[in-house]
Amino acid sequence: MKMPVLRREFLKTGGALIIGFSLRDVGSAQSPARGTKAGPPDAKQIDTWLAIHADNTATVYLGFVELGQGNSTALPQIAAEELDLAMNQVSTVRIDTNVTPNQGGTYSSASIARGGPQVRTAAAEARAALLEIASKKLKAPVERLTVQKGIVSVMGSPERHVSYGELVGDKPFNLAFTGKAPVKETANYELVGVSIPRRDTPDKVTGKYVYMQHARVEGMLHGRVVRPRGQGAYGAGAKVLALDEDSIRNIGGARVVRKGDFLGVVAEHEWDAIRAAQQLKVTWDSNPTLPGNDGLYDKMRAGETQDKVVLQKGDVAAGLEKGPHVVSFHCRAPYQAHAPFGPNCALADVKADSAVVMSSTQDVYGTRNTLARLLGLAVDKVRVQYYEGSGTYGHSCYDDVAQASAVMSQLAGKPVRLQFMRWDELGWDNFGPAHVGEVRAAADANGKIIAYEYEGWHHNWSNVETTSQLTGVPAAEWPTAAAQQVNPLACGGMYNIPNIRLVNHKVNGLEYLKAAWLRSPLDLSFSFTSEQAIDQLAYLAGVDPHEFRQRNILDARWQGVLDAVAQAAKWTPRRAASNLSDAKVVTGRGIGLGTHLQSWGAAVAEIEVNKETGKIRAKHMYGAIDAGLVVNPGNVESQIMGQMVQTVSRMLLEEVKFSKSAVTSLDWASYPILRFEECPEITPVVVQRLDQKSSGAGEEAMAAAAGAMANAFFDATGVRMREFPMTPERVLAALRG
């Protein structure tokens, strides 16, 4: 009854079954008005968040999207808990700018941290309103009412009861938040804090789950973009010098759509669109304005920067002079790709005066704004509906593909479904930016860190999608200034250091690759540099690296997460690199601390280094997160597991390759990621803190894991790595000295 709001139609055509989806049928049976008007609905109204149905079930309207992280289970858990409903009484609907509230984008691991309290408040307001009505109906004061599975009864007189469904059944509340609705005491939680199995899994393992890539509408065309293989410098665009439309004439039904330098092909059949896109003859101008991998880091250091002191305390120079233990070095970290396993896809139906776009955006309202400008439509004439795609891990090409499908639909006059090819996705990604970090730090004779300085160089997020750039309608998504800053939670901020200074050097991103946030943005780069410095101070002080960190932490939660991971890894104290061996294959262990935002993360890495081949093998990764109140510990364990695997992949294998003209990492051979045979054992550790507010858990142990891996290499070899990925070539060069 409260099925997702899309209608599936099965049309028999010549023996084949074609699945169609209606773009228009999106109201729910219970509230036909919902869906007819552009959102966002008023966030202070109970009806925006919740509907109670006659069958005593509830629909909760969420703004945070399911990205594979499990929040389509965890957020309803919060709603069910507050409303005293069972999980199977609470459902959700498709996220849609005409239907669901604007909770902001699903990034920065904010679903539970920011979205959780919103859902909890809304559910508590609804419960309070329901109890008011029940009180009149049952002729008993609210204080004497109790609720179980949506049945309200009078304490001591269980025969006097009424269900939520009977109280409001499908009628709107028409009530604003009072700001006074009491929320449940943590001690009384029955659902929150429990590892409820994910609700999306059964459909995902049977092929019933409708991904963005599966959506189809009647009368649609398949599209493919035609771009040079691999992006050049951001902002330089790609100019069409010559186009031979006759070159695809032999592919029946395929035709070119063009706006400025934006080129695509559309066709009735997908394979025809794919063939046409590959066969179309286009001459592009080539702009060799990139530094290439070889010139990248020198260029970043040489150019002009915008500088900002992120944190300043005490007198770092004086501290560094005191010592006696001092470290000073710099590290380099590459561009890395989001590389979703399935390339991004979108389906747009653009009419003269309105548009509906199905997209796997992390932010339906943000995507709607940019689409409106690109299409020349008023914002309230554009509707964006969310369909989960392949995991995105940050700002992959989902906005670009949504824009491209919309432009193609506008040009073709029909709905267009567009999926990127593997080379489009990898070649034109918004990569996680490259980074150069310089660190100087000192510890006193007692192993106390007395001075710490970090300077980081990287460029800003690109704010114009490729489609937008190529069409000549550069609709910016956010201010040009937006960028990741040197992050205190990955750069020394977790330690109690009297003299500390963090400086961000923002490089102008125009002569570099396109960039955006990639899971735990830049933290792996920060931590690779910073946690090696901390580790080296421990080494110089002759102290076990876990103990050294303990000595330098005041904060109980950093201490807690550090000790939790050390305990899980059965860490035994000894100085790093004290077990060096002449064997061909040596082992090492390392510890690291750091997080992305708000939470607390720690990791231990156990690795193996083959000194002849230079190959590093991660054997066992332990990752711990303290994210306050964890709503669904099973989900967080999954997240930690994913973070450990992805960090190992990024530290050992991943680097975007590019020449002076273009990106050359275009498939899984030229952009390898970790595979089964190389995958370490993973031990996830969830530090549950029922009395603390929830914070993020989707990317909060990756910084720690990056540092732990680098430190494990030192423990194994007595040598420090200064650049990642730690490929065999770089390892052998480092071992040679």
Add this chain to the structure above:
Amino acid sequence: MSADLKIKVNEREWKVASAPDTPLLYVLAGEIGLQGPRFGCGLAQCGSCSVLVNGVETRSCVTPVSAVRGKQVTTLEGLPKWYASQNKLAKAPDLHPLQQAMIDEQAVQCGYCVNGMIIKGSELLSKTPQPTEPQIRSAMNGHLCRCGTYPRVIRAIQKASRTMAGIA
């Protein structure tokens, strides 16, 4: 066009409208409307589009549809039936034991790769009912996952193996 090309998918015969050199994937997804096999790279590098052809895991993105003429194609949707016929069960279960094990082990995150994981894992279990962990890793090595679910996929295959042997 090849009005006479017919293929057998999940024990049902389909008349193919696409040209015979069209990759199988676009017939399964476009003509038949199946959601198991899906595009990942188009280069046979990732395993997203995997199906079983006569019980052998095959990358449908690079296999011309004409190549499966006269063969049995099984997709994720048809696995329970295929499992039943392999094991001479009177009735197909709701789920292949590996599908159930993926749920039990909560092995899925975004789930886009899960088609290939289950197809390849089923092939492995049909040939090697009690695989060792190195055998599992080796068999699965051509299937990528970006969310990092490998450890739980391994556990799910081990669990399905026990279920199938009746030692769950």
